Every structure is written in structure tokens, then in C-alpha cells.
Amino acid sequence: MIVAMLETAGEDQIQGVIDHLVKMGFEVHRSTGARQTVLGAVGRRIDFDIRDIEVLSGVQLVHRISSPYKLVGRSFRPEGTRVILPNGVEIGGKEIIVMAGPCSVESREQLFAAAEHVSKAGAKVLRGGAFKPRSSPYTFQGMGLDGLKLLREAGDRYGLMVISEVMEISQIELMLPYIDIFQIGARNMQNFNLLRELGKIRKPVLLKRGIAATIEEMLLSAEYIMSGGNYQVILCERGIRTFETYTRNTLDISAIPVVHKLSHLPMTSDPSHGTGIRDKVAPMACASIAAGADALLIEVHPNPDQALSDGAQSLYPEQFSELMGQLRMIAPAVGRTIG
Ligand code: PEP
Ligand code: MN
Numbered sequence: 628m629i630v631a632m633l634e635t636a637g638e639d640q641i642q643g644v645i646d647h648l649v650k651m652g653f654e655v656h657r658s659t660g661a662r663q664t665v666l667g668a669v670g671r672r673i674d675f676d677i678r679d680i681e682v683l684s685g686v687q688l689v690h691r692i693s694s695p696y697k698l699v700g701r702s703f704r705p706e707g708t709r710v711i712l713p714n715g716v717e718i719g720g721k722e723i724i725v726m727a728g729p730c731s732v733e734s735r736e737q738l739f740a741a742a743e744h745v746s747k748a749g750a751k752v753l754r755g756g757a758f759k760p761r762s763s764p765y766t767f768q769g770m771g772l773d774g775l776k777l778l779r780e781a782g783d784r785y786g787l788m789v790i791s792e793v794m795e796i797s798q799i800e801l802m803l804p805y806i807d808i809f810q811i812g813a814r815n816m817q818n819f820n821l822l823r824e825l826g827k828i829r830k831p832v833l834l835k836r837g838i839a840a841t842i843e844e845m846l847l848s849a850e851y852i853m854s855g856g857n858y859q860v861i862l863c864e865r866g867i868r869t870f871e872t873y874t875r876n877t878l879d880i881s882a883i884p885v886v887h888k889l890s891h892l893p894m895t896s897d898p899s900h901g902t903g904i905r906d907k908v909a910p911m912a913c914a915s916i917a918a919g920a921d922a923l924l925i926e927v928h929p930n931p932d933q934a935l936s937d938g939a940q941s942l943y944p945e946q947f948s949e950l951m952g953q954l955r956m957i958a959p960a961v962g963r964t965i966g
Contacts, residue, residue, distance in 0.1 A: 628653070629690045630666040630680060640685025641666075647683060651675060663687070673697060694889070698853040699846045699860075704891035710831045710859045712788045712807055716751045718831075718861055719893030723958055723965045724922040726752035726790055726808075726895075727947060730937035731759050731767060732774035738781050740929035744944040746785035748951045749966040752808065753778065753787040754924060758794045759936060760814045767935040775805040782807075790833060790924075796824045803830070813837050813865055813900070816848050826855015833861040833895060833924075838868045838876065842885055849892060861893045862886055863924060864915075866901035875903020875940070878911050883918040894919070899926040899940045908942055909950045916957050916965075925950075 630648070632641055641657075641664050648655050653668035673695050680689045694700050709719040718724045727745040732738050732755040742753050757774030759767065770777070775791065782789040790808040793799055794815060802809065808831045815821055816837035825832050832852055836845045849860045864883060866876025878901030886894045896915030898908045912923055928934045928941035942950065951965070958965040 628668040628677065628680070628692060630668060631687045631689075632664040632666070632685050633687045634663045636664065636685030636687075640683075644680070644683050644686060647680070694846075695843070696846050696850040698858070699849045699890050699892060701889060701891050706891070708858070708860075708891045708893060710861055710893055712752075712831065714786075714788060716788060718895075719921050721962070721964055723916060723920065723954070723963050724752060725750045725925065725951070725954070725966065726754050726922060727925045727927045728754040729928045729934065730899075730926050730941060731756045731935055732770050732777055733767075733935050735777055737929055738777050739784070741927055741944075742781035742785045742787060744929065745927055745947060746787050748944075748948045749955075750951075751788060751966055752790050753782045753785070754790050754810075754926070756792050756936070757802075758792060758798055760792070760794055760812050761936065772801060775802060779805040793821070793825070796821055799824055799828065803828070807831070808833050808861070811835060811848075813840075816840055816845060819848075819851055822848055822851035823855055826852045826857045828857060829859070830857075831859040831861060832857065833863055835863045835865045835897070836867065836879075836882065838866070840867070842882055842889070846886075846890055849890070861895055861922065862890070863895040863897055864901065865897035865924075866903075874901075874907060876901055878902060878915075880911070880914050880918050883915060883920050887919055893921040895922040895924055896920040897924040899924070899937070899942075903940045905931070905940055905942060905946070908940060909946065909953065912950055913953055913957055916954055916963070917961060919961065923954075 648668045653670040656667040677689045709717045727750040759769035788807040792810040811834045813835045866878045869877040898911035926941040927947045931938040931941040
């Protein structure tokens with residue numbers, strides 16, 4: 628950490644800041660220039676709030692150099708993390724993994740039709756919500772346990788791994804036998820009790836960025852899971868809320884290379900929630916791959932016009948096949964393969 632003192636700071640203020648930093652456990656290196664004094668604080672502590680230093684008397688600015696997380700940071704595993712699913716499929720390797728399926732599991736017919744199609748088109752993971760976080764309590768809330776059973780059955784039938792959202796701690800046990808990846812939705816990114824519980828299990832967790840969360844906050848949420856011992860974490864950009872209203876959210880494509888620089892964890896992009904508009908999903912999926920995404924999460928419905936949730940952003944099956952064709956052309960240009 629670097630602490631620049633005000634030009635007007637007196638010796639007593641400088642000494643006060645040094646004493647404070649030493650008490651916090653830092654070794655302090657002082658350099659006194661012609662105009663102002665700069666303090667370099669070196670230490671292993673990461674559990675501090677720089678605002679506590681910023682408000683000390685005589686301080687001009689404070690710059691943090693070390694990251695506030697340790698397990699999630701790139702330096703923990705410079706070579707990158709590969710999350711390996713039970714059937715050997717790897718997320719974070721050379722192959723880009725496509726996870727696709729309906730927003731919600733609605734019926735056997737709907738789910739099986741979606742699963743068959745996305746599997747044939749090259750997806751490796753079947754998505755589908757059994758517990759749905761809906762903005763309104765009066766809309767479809769998901770099929771619950773019946774939905775989980777259908778997901779497992781459809782996944783097994785069509786050779787797909789299964790991802791589904793967990794909304795609360797009590798659902799973890801219930802879901803364990805049926806799903807391969809736990810999805811933490813945007814609304815729960817900072818549900819720290821839930822994150823801690825998922826740190827105790829040994830199944831992959833896909834953590835979505837909150838609608839108003841910074842990248843650093845997402846990484847700190849991932850740290851909650853990893854600090855419990857579960858290192859199989861996958862991150863996901865799914866759009867953030869901005870002043871733009873044309874799209875449902877603003878898909879922050881730049882979060883993909885930023886996360887790759889800061890963290891070793893695989894990074895997914897969800898252009899369905901990121902745009903909310905069906906015909907914007909494919910271009911943003913292509914852009915995500917070009918930007919280095921390790922995986923995509925895409926909503927596909929056999930009959931989107933009848934969907935019980937997120938129909939407007941769900942691809943028709945043919946659109947999904949067409950998109951996979953485009954992705955197959957883009958992947959090699961960025962040194963990747965795709966199923
Ligand atoms: C979903 O994947 O259907 C979902 C609810 O996503 P998010 O948490 O990103 O809104
Ligand atoms: Mn959805």
C-alpha cells in the first residue's frame with residue numbers, strides 16, 4: 628500500500644500515520660521528497676479497509692497494491708483453473724463449453740425437446756431452473772424437485788451435464804443428487820451464508836455477477852466459496868444495470884479479459900440475461916468468445932413464445948444451431964475449440 632501525505636502534513640501527522648500502519652502489522656518505508664512524503668506499507672494483511680487510512684490526519688491519498696482476495700487471485704494458480712465435470716468435460720481448458728437449455732424447467736416435453744436439440748447442436752451442459760428467482764411473486768416460481776428430476780433424466784438421456792440455480796441453503800441437500808453444477812444467481816451473489824455453505828461441498832459452483840456488483844465484489848464472493856475449501860468455482864458475466872434501457876442489462880464484455888487478468892478461475896458469459904432480447908444474443912455470444920470466454924450460458928426453448936419465463940431472450944432451436952456454427956468459426960481465431 629502506498630500512502631501519499633499532503634504537502635502541508637506536519638511531522639506529527641506523518642508519524643501518526645506511520646504508527647497506525649505499524650500497529651496494523653505493516654513494515655513502513657518512508658521517502659521524503661522535495662514537496663511531500665510518501666509511505667510504502669509492506670505486509671501480508673489483506674483484511675483492511677483503505678478508507679481507515681484515507682481519513683487519517685494529513686493523508687492525501689492511499690493506493691492499495693495487493694488484492695483483497697488471495698485464493699481467487701491469478702497468482703494463486705498462474706496457469707489457470709480447469710473445473711472438471713463428472714463426465715470429464717473441462718471448463719477453463721482449450722475447449723469452449725456451451726451450457727444451454729430453457730430458463731425454467733416447465734414440463735417433460737419442453738425440457739426433453741430442448742435437451743435433445745442443444746445436445747445435437749454441440750452443447751455439453753444442460754441448463755434449466757427448478758427454483759426461480761422471479762421479480763414478481765405472482766409469476767411462475769419453478770417446478771422444484773420435480774424439475775430437478777427431469778433435468779437429471781434429460782441430461783443422462785442426451786449425454787449432458789446439468790446446471791441449475793440454488794436459491795437457499797435448504798435446497799443444497801435436495802439438489803446434490805441431481806445436478807452437476809450449482810448456479811448462484813445474480814440476486815444471490817452476495818448471499819454470504821449461501822456462499823459459505825457452497826464452500827463446504829465438493830461440486831462446481833457457477834457464480835453469476837450481481838446486477839450492480841463490481842468485478843472485485845464478484846471475486847470476493849468467489850473467495851467466500853474457495854475459502855471453505857471448494858476450489859471448483861466458475862465465474863459468470865450476465866449483464867449489469869446501467870442507464871441504458873434498450874437492453875435488459877448491459878453485458879460487460881470487458882469483464883471477461885479483466886477477470887482473466889485478475890483471477891485464475893474460468894469465466895462464462897451469459898448473453899441471454901445480458902441483453903434480454905433474442906436477436907441480440909448471438910452477436911454477444913460471438914463477442915464473448917472473441918473476448919476469451921471459457922464458456923457460454925444460453926437460454927434455448929423449443930417454443931419461446933409459450934415460455935413461462937424469459938421467452939423474449941430464449942433462442943429458437945434453429946437459432947441456437949446457427950449460432951453454434953458461427954462460434955465454430957470464431958473459436959479457432961482465438962486459439963480455442965468448441966463442441
Ligand atoms: C437464470 O439463469 O435464469 C437467471 C435467473 O439468471 P440471473 O441470476 O443472471 O438473473
Ligand atoms: Mn432466465
